Amino acid sequence: MALDQTNSADEVLIALAPGPGALRHRLERAILEGIASGRLTPGTALPPSRALADTLGISRWVVTETYGHLVSKGVLDARTGSATRVAPPLADGGMAGPGPGPRPGGPVDAARPADATRPAGGAPEHAPRRATHDLAPGVPDLRHVPREAWLRAARDALAAATNDDLGGQPAAGHPAAREAVATHLRRARMTSGPDRAVVLSRGASDGMSRIAAALAAAGHTHLLVEDPSWAPLRDVAAAAGLVPVPVPVDHDGIATDRLRSQADRTGARAVLLTPAHQFPLGAALSEARRAAVLDWSREADGLVIEDDYDAEFRYDRRPVPALQGLDPDRVLLLGATSKTLAPAFGIGWMVVPERWRAAVLEVSMGRGPTPGPATLDQLTLARFVADGAFARHLRAARGRYARRRAALLAALDSELPGARVGGIAAGMHVTVDLAGLDLPGLDLPGVGTTRLDAAAVVREGAARDVALVDLRRYQVAPSAGSTVLVVGYGNLADARLAEAVGSLRAAVEAAAG
Known part of the structure; x- marks a missing residue:
């Protein structure tokens, strides 16, 4: 199609x-x-x-x-x-338009939903109920899922589908869907490479499991990961036989000197990064460190896995292009619709370097005749992107999240004075460090000395139907204590924002008492 x-x-x-x-x-x-x-x-x-x-x-x-x-x-x-x-090209290779200028020459030298509660068997029996005040990171605004636009795209896609389209799916995904994803990523994330580099998956975790399996089959035994980072992807890699090796991060992203030393110590030749917006601390990988990561990957003959989980949402900073566009031979970009649409859509993608494509497809084909999302879902996504509905949805979501972020920051400043808020330039979450909290007229024993424990705040929040997450949840080796909360605002109802932050303050007061 x-x-x-x-x-x-x-x-x-x-x-x-x-x-x-x-x-x-x-x-x-x-x-x-x-x-x-x-x-x-x-x-x-x-x-x-x-x-x-x-x-x-x-x-x-x-x-x-x-x-x-x-x-x-x-x-x-x-x-x-x-x-x-x-402008369109002319027949002689020039550009159409009033001027005679020639066409330029050749080129000049991407946290997912909060974990579901799982029974002993492993898979969740039903979707978990979201808290009344949902301050957990990684969930988009479920009230504004573009249902009507998706339904229109589904009807149009089904009407236009050929008999061959309905007969099955290639291991890499339907060509129309791969083309749509590739075009969107080139425009919006400055990725590079042909449409065939795109491989569709059932989501980011599914994509990561295929990459990890391909790495293990090629003899890799370790995977460098940011610390802290999104735990489910580390778990997927470990299940495939790769040992996660933590590398610390700071305000410039992953510490590349420590990356090299950990790689030398363990023999790791692959790294999993969130360069556009580090999860969960929020830093963008600096230009110097972007170059250093790519230099290391070339020297080590390695692979950089770029988790581009929420780069579509940026506010008061310049856009950060995908790392993949700088070296498509060494960087594999991983993305999904779980943040931009909703986790239930279950569609993800990888932009795979040519040297790894066969290995990833071999893993994919080993997972049955339909390794990716349903073909009709792929065709719907293709139509949804090609008709401009995806871009319109993202534009509206960016504006909505920017307004909500501003309201959240104002509420946090009012209700939790002295708390340090970070990671605000992009995404759908912030970090809130309670170490410097100063609530006038309120006795908070231990604050600033023995340190208020974020885990206690999470427990008190749950008692008030407020979903909160302690930073330690994302650390490879959780520290003995933490004063940092990771606060999401993607799925926070605007009408309840002030109430939610008020309940957060109540949870802090209860934990301190």
Whole structure:
């Protein structure tokens, strides 16, 4: 089933090209590189000048001058009442438009839902009830799942499906769905590589289990992981026979010097990272450390697994492109719809380096005739993305989360003065360190000295139907004590936000007493 790949300008990610030079020249170079690499294809709508200026933190004049210059060269096409778009190529390889400029040459040198309660048999018997005040991280806004848009896409996909489409599915997934995912990731996350690099899965954990199995089959015995990090993916790797090796993180992301020393000690040649928004502490991997991780992977002949779990949601910082786009031969990107839509959709993807594709597909084929999500779900996703519904949903969700985050920060400042809040620039959760808490007129024995224990706050919160998570839940080797909570706001009802933070304060007071 062939689909027209339209796009919303809001899903196109453009970052300033690195290096010296005027901002206008760096922006122009970034656009030209995107066109040359094939990420920005003819007809792709670029973001409005005001929106792109706000995203990059630069003057709108820089954007309008850049767009105008590229229009004059025939690289871009601007028409009254329409978005600025990438101009189509001419038959001789040039660009259509008023200018004679040639087409640029070749290229210039991604926490999931909170754990379900499980019976002794392992799998949950039913979906867990969400707390009235859901402050657990990793769950999107379940009140705003795009049900109608998904149903329209499902009806259209089923109507257009061929008999062959309904007869089964390739191990890597349906070509239309892989094409839609690849196009979206190139535009929104600046990934690189052909459509065939995409392999569809039933979610991030399923994808990780296939990667881990392929690594184990290739002789890998250890996997470097961030500490703290999302525990279920570490557990999946361990189940495949890989020993998780913790590497500490700080405000710049994973500590690359410790990464090297742990790799030397254990012989590990693969690492699992969250470079766009470290889970759960919230840092973006710095430019220097991004380069250091890639240098290490080349020297070690290794693999970087990029968990791109919530990079679609960014607020007051410049966008962080996927690490995969910098070295598609060494970085495998892992993503899913669990954060952008809902966990129940059960669709994930991997962008797999060519050298690992056969091994991952071999693992996939060993899991039965339908290793990925149902074919009809894949076709629905393809239609949902191609028609622009996915981009519209993400745009609305970003605005909703940004407003909710601002309200949450104000409420935390009022109810928990002195608490240090971190990881606020992106995602759907923040960290709240209670160590410096100062509640005037209230006797809180032990605060600031023997330290208030976050685990006690979690227990008191549960008694008040408030879902909270202690940072220790994500540590490889939990520390003896913690004052840090990981507070999610994705599934927090706006009308109950003040009440939820008030209940959090009550839980803190009870734990301190």
